[in-house]
Amino acid sequence: EVQVLESGGGLVQPGGSLRLSCAASGFTFSSYDMSWVRQAPGKGLEWVSGISGSGGSTFYAESVKGRFTISRDNSKSMVFLQMNSLRAEDTAIFYCAKSRVGCSGGSCSALDSWGQGTLVTVSS
């Protein structure tokens, strides 16, 4: 069974940093792109960042480019999101999600397994 579990959320002051982790199991981790998607309280989904299966390619939304860094450790089946210079508007539930089975290229934008999310609150 595919499982994705996020951790590392919490309360942080504006300008601070936080590192989110995502542990995956039940599939050949290195074969799949992974993404982070966030959802501000009462708002819609926002794609944040993605990383290729090898980790060689990374992608970011304009809203986080230069502040967030995505990475992965295929030996541990984990993906990370390092978040720096956090702002109040970054307050959200952050979901880790796996690209769907059998995808290639742009088709890997479809995310077929999601964790339950971890809440990040940026406030003084």
Added chain:
Amino acid sequence: QSALTQPASVSGSPGQSITISCSGTSRDVGGYNYVSWYQQHPGKAPKLMIYDVTNRPSGVSNRFSGSKSGKTASLTISGLQAEDEADYYCSSYTSRSNTVFGGGTKLTVL
């Protein structure tokens, strides 16, 4: 990258069909056949319902179907059931190799 445009809400009675639209640009919806649809119930993680415009993942009811014309994609739910009441989001691959979501549509089953 601006969010894709969806209606804020739609409603229908049990047994009826509804359609949710998702409008983008030539740099996303209009440029690629990589539109996905997600269902999200309150307090739950999103669930993939449609990928690559028209395809259903294994286990998703065939009451859900997707289509696209130009820069607008659509999700149709036929034979509406109470359990379909949820928020629905479209997403698309973009020319920047990113993904963009729509603002979401709240479906109410009357």
